[in-house]
Amino acid sequence: MEKTPKKWISIRTKPAEYDIIYSQYQQTTCRNLSQYARQVLLKKPVVMKYRNQSADEILSALIAIKNEMAAIGNNYNQAVKKLHTMKDIPEMLTWILSNDLRQQQLVDFSRDMLHQLEKIHSLCMQK
Incomplete structure (x- = not known):
């Protein structure tokens, strides 16, 4: 299994869409936006931060x-x-x-x- 991803997927979003996606990413424990996108696209669970x-x-x-x-x-x-x-x-x-x-x-x-x-x-x- 490869450790470093080798293929690129680029998508275009409107600024408002990007803001929503980025906001949702920030509420997770993912290290970066790419990791978050892979988790969502592969329908893997995304761990959300819980604010107490x-x-x-x-x-x-x-x-x-x-x-x-x-x-x-x-x-x-x-x-x-x-x-x-x-x-x-x-x-x-x-x-x-x-x-x-x-x-x-x-x-x-x-x-x-x-x-x-x-x-x-x-x-x-x-x-």
Whole structure:
């Protein structure tokens, strides 16, 4: 059996027809339009992509949480590195007071993250 197709079939379509065909192809798992056309013309099954709106929402929320956690973690690591370079008590006290806002942001974000995870959990339990 040949691995690489050797024969060509060319067809002409109107722009609107091509748009429809291409739109249908994009909803499949076919790697390219040629593979999709071969599957259809040979009456072989075409695997369609399935879009799960709940999973999309969950993924979107998790990505937002991950990005925010990375930013907060980066800021916190920078603050701790600064703490390790300090030599005297007054400098440390100044650092602690100036980083109080970052600590509050971390606490607030943790609370928001817990709320988001509870929403995700309830969405998953509905299924």
